[in-house]
Amino acid sequence: MSEITANRTLDCSGMNCPLPILKTKKEVDQMQSGEILKMISTDSGSANDMTSWANRTGHKIVGSSTEGGTYTFYIQKS
Amino acid sequence: MADTKKLAIIASKGTLDWAYPPFILASAAAAMDMEAVLFFTFYGLPLLKKEIDLKVTPVGNPAMPMKMPFGSKEFQGFDWPIPNIISGNVPGFDTMATMLMKETFKKKGVATIEQLREMCQESGVRFIACQMTMDVFGFERKDFIDGVEYGGAAMFLEYAADANMSLFI
Numbered sequence: 001m002s003e004i005t006a007n008r009t010l011d012c013s014g015m016n017c018p019l020p021i022l023k024t025k026k027e028v029d030q031m032q033s034g035e036i037l038k039m040i041s042t043d044s045g046s047a048n049d050m051t052s053w054a055n056r057t058g059h060k061i062v063g064s065s066t067e068g069g070t071y072t073f074y075i076q077k078s
Numbered sequence: 079m080a081d082t083k084k085l086a087i088i089a090s091k092g093t094l095d096w097a098y099p100p101f102i103l104a105s106a107a108a109a110m111d112m113e114a115v116l117f118f119t120f121y122g123l124p125l126l127k128k129e130i131d132l133k134v135t136p137v138g139n140p141a142m143p144m145k146m147p148f149g150s151k152e153f154q155g156f157d158w159p160i161p162n163i164i165s166g167n168v169p170g171f172d173t174m175a176t177m178l179m180k181e182t183f184k185k186k187g188v189a190t191i192e193q194l195r196e197m198c199q200e201s202g203v204r205f206i207a208c209q210m211t212m213d214v215f216g217f218e219r220k221d222f223i224d225g226v227e228y229g230g231a232a233m234f235l236e237y238a239a240d241a242n243m244s245l246f247i
Contacts, residue, residue: 016187018106022197025109043187056110 004063004074006038007031013042013070020046021053024075028059031077036062039073046071083107085114086241088234089122094132094176094191095142097125099247101194108201115241116198117234119208122247123215126207126222130191133176137166147181199225206233 010027012020020041027037039050047066050073054061063074085107089100100122104114118126125132136142144158165171183190189197199205206227212218219228227233238244 014187016189018102018109018194019187019189021106021109022201025201053110056112 004036004038006074007035009038009040011040012046013040015041016043017045017049021049024050024053025057028057028075028077033077035077037075037077039075041071041073042069043071044069046073050075083110083112084237084241084243085112086117086234086238086244087114088117088119088246089125090118090120091247092121092124092132094134094179096247097130097132097191098188098194100125101191101198103245104203105194105198105201108198108203114198114203115206115234115237116203117206117208119211123207123211123217125191125195126205126226127217128221128223130195132191133172134179135165135172136160136175137162137172144175145178145182147178147185195223199223 008027008031010023012023015023020039020043024037024039027039031037041050043049047064050061050064050071053059054075058078060076060078061073062076065072085104087100087104089097091097100116104116107114124130134142136144144160145156146154146158148154165175180190204227205223205225206229207217207222209228209230212228219226
């Protein structure tokens with residue numbers, strides 16, 4: 001995956017549903033429109049959860065990757 | 079936002095396991111830019127107490143796995159076949175089952191009920207306590223956390239009438 005430069009990073013490793021979503025929302029609320037948040041999660045449910053969250057809130061997942069049980073999402077604030 | 083989605087939940091259960099779904103769903107709804115109202119009635123009322131002391135019991139719940147939160151992976155994965163005659167009669171069994179479940183939640187990175195409740199309030203989820211059941215069971219407003227509204231069926235229904243999702247838990 002090509003490198004995406006994130007403005008902020010949020011590590012949700014070890015957290016389970018619904019904490020990654022709640023923490024992501026809190027972080028995004030503090031960001032400016034267009035900024036990108038790199039979110040790291042180890043919750044295997046978060047792949048689908050993050051997509052649903054983004055669909056609902058209008059923020060965009062501009063990149064994601066999975067590596068050995070770690071999920072990384074790049075979320076651009078709408 | 080004109081098309082803000084609304085979630086209405088009746089929380090009627092007060093065991094440690096069933097305390098989770100209302101707070102999880104309401105906090106997630108708020109994180110998804112939805113409005114949420116939790117109406118606490120009957121055994122759901124203790125979830126509003128300042129000091130929460132919730133328990134769980136495997137009695138009468140054959141679906142509840144009895145697992146250990148420590149030891150090897152195989153040991154943790156083993157579901158202990160404990161008959162109700164033991165779990166229902168041995169003093170302190172529920173306390174042990176509660177401790178085991180809390181420990182498992184902690185190990186799996188699940189938030190505590192107190193944390194989820196706080197996150198709900200921070201994100202604007204409204205809590206309504208059923209005044210009628212409070213009177214019946216002897217709950218007093220001073221025992222509950224701040225920010226709780228008090229009302230009855232009509233108050234819930236007024237909100238639920240315009241809600242997109244209504245759940246009874």
